[in-house]
Amino acid sequence: MNAIVSAKSQGLVLCNDCHLVVREAAVTPGQASYCPRCGSRLHTRRPNSLARTWALIITAWIFLLPANLYPVMTVIYLGEGEPDTILSGVVRLVQNGMIPIAILVFVASIVVPMLKLLGLMVLLLTVQRRWQLNKRQCTILYRIIEVIGAWSMLDLFMISILVTLVDLGAVATISAGTGATAFATVVVLTMFAAMSFDPRLIWDLQEHHDERH
């Protein structure tokens, strides 16, 4: 029925670095094999993909708490000002009538990290619990998670610009806060989590399914 078979079932491996198709002939399990073209180590699937991704996701959830509870930035204008968390910063933007920017910051620093973590959890559970989701849609979800990851850095870049730009002594200063450090950690952890997940695991389910029928 399905004309497309996986390379794994045919004993072929794709080199992760140079994308060469290699026949893994008589390689004993547990023994490392290397790409004949670029010399990278060959893996049929990314090693310990599920466990690594779970570990990174759980760590990211933990760091998400200080990232949202501690202030990310303090604006002092003519001697007055108080620390802002990510959310109170968004609220302040709304109060100042900067609705589009508020939406942008809200999406980049709150929605995107959460969706990324939830999306990866859905993918992990699909693989582990053998959920019958549309495989193509799951792959698209993975691709979106990979692409949007970098955009969460928006808030950090903005802070780095503002702390230098608004460094006017007694008139106005902006300084970074502890929350920003935690937030930076969340972004890096989610990026590593997306990298350690192997989307080919989603398609391996299909083959298990076909074999049983």
Add this chain to the structure above:
Amino acid sequence: MLSHQSQLICHECDALLRMPTVQVGQKVVCPRCGCTLYKCRRDPVDRGLALSLAALILFVPANFLPIMTLDILGQENADTLYKGVLQLYVQGYWWMALLVFVCSMLAPLVEFLLITGICILVKLRRYNLLLIHMLKIQGHIKRWGMLEVFMLGILVAYIKMIDEGEIHLGMGLYCFIGLLLATTLNAVLFDTHTIWEQVGKARERHRLR
């Protein structure tokens, strides 16, 4: 272990496919998961070299000239990419400073140096171990360059501060936009697939000799 150049494997869904004949300007898409497997570009090496050299020239002014200058009540201060990193470090946020440094300065710089090196080696037909290592590092480092996100950061900071005082845009910003354009074009036009194939062929010849 033998290599099978007549076949192709999708790196996202592991589908085993027959290698199609591709014309310049076409791209190969996986029929099962829809992921772009590779693109065949016209003169990837010449264009890659031109764009990465342009980016390297723009890199210094984009990082060290002022992006914008803020003037509140006669007090004036300029922002550069480099000062942003330094200021975070001085305030004690070394981890953030490191991240901003890597994503907005180091990764783009290293990537452009690598692309320049790769293109020069391919032009000289030196398909050696150095070229292989450079291609591998380039493949890994490119996801850490986030100039387009930084551009949005500049825009948000600009709009946030526009009512607070007088803002003047600086030469650094224009150079940064040029750098961003070079990066984006490079991502579209540079094509490592062809170079890897050339490397493979060269190594095969080397072995037969």
